[in-house]
Structure formats: structure tokens, C-alpha cells
Amino acid sequence: xxxxxxxxTAQGLLAPPSVEPPTFPRVPVxxxxxxxxxxxxxxxxxxxxxxxxxxxxxAGMRPGLERRARSRWGSDVALRKLSELQAGEKCCVxxxxxxxxxxxxSILQEISEEHxxxxxxxxxxxxxxxxxxxxxxxxxxxKLEGAIDVQRLVTGTxxxxxxAEQDDGRFLVEDHCxxxxxxxxxxxxxxxxxxxxxxxxxxxxxxxxxxLLSTQLLVDVVTGQLGAExxxxxxxxxxRVILAGNLLSQNTQSRDTINKAKYLxxxxxxASVEAVKMLDEILLQLCTSVPVDVMPGEFDPTNYTxxxxxxxRCMLPLASAYATLRLVTNPYQANLDGVRFxxxxxxxxxxxxxxxxxxxxxxxxxxTLLAGHISPTAPDTLGCYPFYKSDPFIxxxxxxxxxxxxxxxxxxxLLQGKEGQRVLLVTVPDFSATQTACLVNLRDLTxxxxxxxGFGADSED
Amino acid sequence: VxxxxxxxxLGVHVNQAKQMLYDYVERKRKENSGAQLHVTYLVAGxxxxxxHVCHKVAVVREDKLEAMKSKLSTIASVHVYSIQKALLxxxxxxxxTDYDIVKTNLEHCSKxxxxxxxxxxxxxPPEPRAPAATQSxxxxxxxxxxxxVNGHGPPAAKPAPQQHKGIMGMFAAKAxxxxxxxxxxxxxxxxxxxxxxxxxSKPPIKNNIMNNFFGKAAMNKLKVNSVPEQPxxxxxxxxxxxxxxxxDSSPNTVAEKPGKKTEPARIQQKDKKSKTKRADRxxxxxxxxxxNVKKKRKRIKQxxxxxxxxxxxxxxxxxEEERAPSPPPAPALKTELEPASTEGSAGxxxxxxxxxxxxxxxxxxxxxxMGKTG
Numbered sequence: 098x099x100x101x102x103x104x105x106t107a108q109g110l111l112a113p114p115s116v117e118p119p120t121f122p123r124v125p126v127x128x129x130x131x132x133x134x135x136x137x138x139x140x141x142x143x144x145x146x147x148x149x150x151x152x153x154x155x156a157g158m159r160p161g162l163e164r165r166a167r168s169r170w171g172s173d174v175a176l177r178k179l180s181e182l183q184a185g186e187k188c189c190v191x192x193x194x195x196x197x198x199x200x201x202x203s204i205l206q207e208i209s210e211e212h213x214x215x216x217x218x219x220x221x222x223x224x225x226x227x228x229x230x231x232x233x234x235x236x237x238x239x240k241l242e243g244a245i246d247v248q249r250l251v252t253g254t255x256x257x258x259x260x261a262e263q264d265d266g267r268f269l270v271e272d273h274c275x276x277x278x279x280x281x282x283x284x285x286x287x288x289x290x291x292x293x294x295x296x297x298x299x300x301x302x303x304x305x306x307x308x309l310l311s312t313q314l315l316v317d318v319v320t321g322q323l324g325a326e327x328x329x330x331x332x333x334x335x336x337r338v339i340l341a342g343n344l345l346s347q348n349t350q351s352r353d354t355i356n357k358a359k360y361l362x363x364x365x366x367x368a369s370v371e372a373v374k375m376l377d378e379i380l381l382q383l384c385t386s387v388p389v390d391v392m393p394g395e396f397d398p399t400n401y402t403x404x405x406x407x408x409x410r411c412m413l414p415l416a417s418a419y420a421t422l423r424l425v426t427n428p429y430q431a432n433l434d435g436v437r438f439x440x441x442x443x444x445x446x447x448x449x450x451x452x453x454x455x456x457x458x459x460x461x462x463x464x465t466l467l468a469g470h471i472s473p474t475a476p477d478t479l480g481c482y483p484f485y486k487s488d489p490f491i492x493x494x495x496x497x498x499x500x501x502x503x504x505x506x507x508x509x510x511l512l513q514g515k516e517g518q519r520v521l522l523v524t525v526p527d528f529s530a531t532q533t534a535c536l537v538n539l540r541d542l543t544x545x546x547x548x549x550x551g552f553g554a555d556s557e558d
Numbered sequence: 559v560x561x562x563x564x565x566x567x568l569g570v571h572v573n574q575a576k577q578m579l580y581d582y583v584e585r586k587r588k589e590n591s592g593a594q595l596h597v598t599y600l601v602a603g604x605x606x607x608x609x610h611v612c613h614k615v616a617v618v619r620e621d622k623l624e625a626m627k628s629k630l631s632t633i634a635s636v637h638v639y640s641i642q643k644a645l646l647x648x649x650x651x652x653x654x655t656d657y658d659i660v661k662t663n664l665e666h667c668s669k670x671x672x673x674x675x676x677x678x679x680x681x682x683p684p685e686p687r688a689p690a691a692t693q694s695x696x697x698x699x700x701x702x703x704x705x706x707v708n709g710h711g712p713p714a715a716k717p718a719p720q721q722h723k724g725i726m727g728m729f730a731a732k733a734x735x736x737x738x739x740x741x742x743x744x745x746x747x748x749x750x751x752x753x754x755x756x757x758x759s760k761p762p763i764k765n766n767i768m769n770n771f772f773g774k775a776a777m778n779k780l781k782v783n784s785v786p787e788q789p790x791x792x793x794x795x796x797x798x799x800x801x802x803x804x805x806d807s808s809p810n811t812v813a814e815k816p817g818k819k820t821e822p823a824r825i826q827q828k829d830k831k832s833k834t835k836r837a838d839r840x841x842x843x844x845x846x847x848x849x850n851v852k853k854k855r856k857r858i859k860q861x862x863x864x865x866x867x868x869x870x871x872x873x874x875x876x877x878e879e880e881r882a883p884s885p886p887p888a889p890a891l892k893t894e895l896e897p898a899s900t901e902g903s904a905g906x907x908x909x910x911x912x913x914x915x916x917x918x919x920x921x922x923x924x925x926x927x928m929g930k931t932g
Binding site (some may be wrong): 309313314317318321322323331382533546547550 | 573600605607611634650652653656660820825848
């Protein structure tokens, strides 16, 4: 992307100083509107049970699923509730999935005295062949078996199954379907090249020095200090930078202070304080040149449950002075120049990764889009706020760019839907590990990774 | 010596710095003076990696330059990154140099960059809100207003330039240096010449530049105000403020001459900044707020109600009064406020003193850290 445009003047700076070098104005933001109001929590009360969120989820997705079921299995297919099932009758049932997993970490087992169990260490995947799927609707539940991939599905998904009830009380599934892609949004994309830089996992506060240079190089490219003139003019077309979570590294999550005695920890500062100061400086450099949206992630100082609220601006005193800094929620949805972005910092995808046999982050990302829900495993295995009026994670409109942060590598795919939806799926890699960020071109919905590197002691590229 | 370090130290555009480094290297090499120079380059281009075309940006040593260039399918840019006498083992000294120089220049970090962003303007710090202050304005409206305006006049003059420096620092990506300087001079002159009208214009300026944040809040507060009772006066006050406001809000070097042409610009700007259809005066009043605001730059909204309520009252006798006390040339803000408080009416004095105290506390705290309001 950059390279083709920049190539002609590539060697321009290998020359004696010229007269006043050009400065390029940053392309102005044409249209930006933040659509993440559903993810912003007002007053939070945790006194409610989580059953309500499942109820509203089912109620919210039921109409769409019934439509899909009709279109797939014929408009005369019998749609039944579990309580109305008759043995042997072929019908379609819409309900929530529950996967009974043996290895699922359960707090009740941990604190149970009679078992005397040591808490289970975190495993990369908790799936086992003996897992079972159970379908629940508002009143009853029934075990599922048949043509359904037990390993692949996760708890909390709303789906429609077509089959018949057996004599022994199980439901034999012949076919199933998800909500599929939500209805498309009109496309108002820009006509000229505009880029959005997606980066995640900056991982400040860790001890790695190499990553710091790469971060600085990233900032320099975006603010236009690095690169020859061609590259700088291309960088001027970056309209926005979205930092998708994990700005601080896992090392800053030191919990020792809780366990140690107070007198030992008096003079020590949490590691995150230094890291946040560094983050503030980096953000300041970015903000003076480009609008930045900062999403919190798993290791960032904000609440743990989804939806994570924006970082507080008091933590970033220098950068908050600029109107170009926007602290946003995780998940985040916004209209940038007519293109709808929706994305998370990756906790939902990594959670599904743990409880499903799907290994590829891009595949999981696509699957959540097809299932019509950003994070089905919340609140079962992922922390979530007890919503009761409506579930904000249900996808009602199809975004144009759907991303997730902190993935192990960069992947992207353009998905075409039946109703004309075009979605660019991007898994944004963890910057501290891969030194890669993504550039999304808003004009034609393409994405290009951009890597940075310095030279280390081993001097290999 | 990295290009960024050179750019900040010499105050030149980054591209020029890069070219300077290259030039130096070439000349030194031609001279063959025997001093070994090690150069690192920045290479950027397209690279086929893992099946996608990936844009790679890398800092490489000179000996690896050709190898890197051959790896890239298209080269987007090559330039000198740094020069040093010793061979670098890894890139951390480069990072450290850059980090240090940027840290010392945090306010102007985009000044020498090749990209200017028009949207990156520091916003007004939010008005501090003191619950206590809200009562006092209501109690002593008129005298307060008079005293307040009075008090604001001279302090506005002094804090204006100082704060302007600070604000100037925060300005990014503008050729802000020049307009700011002229602006400051303009202000200094204006101070002497038309007296307080110019002085009070300074806070307005600041306010105009800084932003809606506070603007909107203050506006809402002032909603209860009656429309200009002395539109004439306001216009006067407003005009110079407009004039001075101009340079700050947009990089035009507008003279401090109150001109009709600035007014439409200002109104435009006002409309831009504050979406309410405010009368000039409320803008003016709100401008007094920022004085206090500026003093306590990053305060929580404490004094807002305080100041804005004060300014509710039309500044009737103020212009004349304000002219009388010429801003004492005391550099310190504190001393500034003291004489300001002594001038003016009694009721206002009481008010001002309270306000002064508050401000003082803020100033003290401001020097230290972002503490709580007094």
C-alpha cells in the first residue's frame, strides 16, 4: 500500500539538505461517530443474577433464528418450544446451548472440602471427548446428539436445531443453523485512500527493550517523522489509530502486594504506574498528530468484566489534554468515515478458543459473526456485567470491519454475505510479540500488516 | 546521534535532519579523515512474508543495508537513521537517545514532523467546581461582578502571558511559535493601550482557543443570564478579544486591532466552539472563567459555578474601573492577584479574596502535582 506510492521518492533523503521540506497535512476526519453506547455502563449494580442475560439473549435472537430456520428448512417447519415436543415429530427448536465440560474450572469444586482438590492450573484448552451439549430454552432443557459438532460449539450460543425427540428423552439433531450474518449496513466509504492503523498488545511495562524501539518506530511512522517523503505523505493518510487493548503487559499485574505484609510493600510502586506513564508519553506523541482511540484490554487498569469501561483520563494527564485522544470501551463500535468498525481486545475470542476445538483465531472470529453474537461464552466463562434489559453483544447490524486484538498472528479475510454484506475480518497481532500492526484501507477494505524491527545483538533480520 | 535528536536540537524539520546526516556522512567519507563512522539506516518496503505482502520498517546497520534492500520487493524509503563513532551492538542506545530527547520536548513533539494535524488541539481544561463557591456568587451578585471583572482584568493580563506560554507549549503541530509570539506581544501592548478591555480580551482569547469542554458547561451555567445589558461594552471587550483570539484559534497572525472582520470570524469560531447561540457577553463572561481555569489548568470542575455566576452580572461599571488599575508588572501570579483583589469594590473584594485564595492554592498545587482543589 504504502510502498507503491512511496517508491519513486524512496531515496530522496539520501542527499544533501534541501530547501524547506514539505509538510503534509493529515487528512481530516470526515465523519466519526461513536456507536458504542450500548457498551457503556451507567450505574452498575451486581445484585442481579445472570439468568436474565440468557433470557434476553434468547428473546432477542429468537425472531431472527426462526426466520432463518424457516428459510432453510421450509416455511412450514414446525417451530416448537421444548415443552411442546412430541416424541418422533420432526421440528425445529430454538434455544441456548450449554456444553457440560468435565474440565471446566468450577469454583464450587475448588472450594469444596470433601474433594480436597488442588485448584486446576489453567490449561490451554478445556475440551474433552466426553463433553455433552444440552439445549435450553425458557423452561426446559434437553440433551442433544446427532449431526452436531460437540467440540466446536460453546456455551451460550443461540441456535436452531432441526430434528426429532427420541424415546429416551434426547433430541436427535439432523441439522442446525445459526443466526448468520446480520443485515448489512449501507456503504459510505471514502473514495480516496484512507487508512486506519490497528495495533494491540503494546505491552508496556515489560522488560523487553527491543519491543520499545519497535513501538517508537511505529509512533514515528504514524506521526510522519520516519521515512522518506513518499512514505510520509502516505502516513498522512492514516486517519485514525485504534489501540485494541493490552497496552500494559502482563508483567504489570503483580499481585504480590496483596499477599505480602504492608510494611514490606510500603515503598514499592505497582509496576503499572511506570507503565502508564510510558503509555501517556507515547499517546501524547501520537495524539499530537493523529486521532487515537484507546481500548482497554485484559491487563489494563479497568474493570475485568465485559464490557470493559474506558480507561480513566486521569491516568493519562499529558495525552488527555488533546481532543484527539478518545478513551473507548471494549468492545468498541464506531463509524469512521462511513465505515462501521466493531472490535474487541480479544478476550472473547481467546475464551472461545479455550472451550472449543477451533484453533484459528480468524475462524473463531468468523464464527462469532455467523453466530450473531460477539461473545457467547460470557457470562459463563468470561466475566460479564449482568445485563437484564438487553444483551448488547448481539450483533444487529453487520459491521464493515470486524477485528479482534491480541491474536497470535495477523490474519485477515474479506467475507461476503448472502445479502450483500462485505466484512473485513482482521485479527490484530500482539505487538509486543510480533512487532506487527495492521493498516486497513477504508476505500477498498483491504488490510496490510506493517512490521517494525531494530537490530539486536544477534544481528539477524 | 539520531535524526530525531538532531531535528530537535537544531530545530529543523525531520527530513532536513536526515539529509544533513547523509550529507555529513558523505563529506566525511570523502575526506577520508580516518575517523570511522558507523551509520544506521532506516529501510522500509514491501516484503513477502507468510503469504501476505507485509510492509516492513526496519533499522539496519550499514553492512546489512544491501541485504535488507534486496529482501524487500519494493523499497518505500531509505534514509539515514543515525551516526555514531562506535559500532552498536543493539538498538537500545538509539532508542534511549530518542526517548530522552522526546521526553524533554514532549510539548512540541510534532513540531518538526512531516505531518501536521489540524485536529490536534489541546482542549480547555475543565472548569473546577467548588461547591462552596456556588453560594457566594449568588449572595453577592452585583458587587461581585464588578469586583470580579475588575479583579479579573489585571490578573488576566499577567496570567495571560504566562499561561499562554504554557498553553503554547501544549500546542502541537502548528507554526504556533510565531502567532503566539506576536500574540503575546500584542497582548503586552494591548495591556498598556486600551487598558483592561484588552486585558480582559486575553482571557477571552484563551477561552476561545481552549475549548467547548468548559465552554459548554459554562454556557449552560450562563444560560440564566440576561442578554447583554451593555452590549456596547461587551462588543468592545469582545472585539479585542476576538482579535487576539484569532491567532490562537487558527494560525493567522492577526493584529490585536479590533476589527470588524475579526468579529464574524469570531462568531464563527464561537459557533464552532460553543454550539449555543450565546450572546457576546456570555462569551465574554465565560472568558473570565478561563483565567481561573488557566491558573488551575487541570483542575476538576470546582470553581466553574463560582466564576461563571460571578460573571452573570453585567460588567457595567467595569470597563471604566478596569482601566484605572493598570496591571502591575509583577511577574508572580500571586502578587498579581493581590493587587487585583485590593482594587475594586468592597463586596467584590471579599469575593476576590476568596477567589484569590483558591487560586493561590491551586497554583501551589499546580507546581507540585495535580492535587485536590482547596
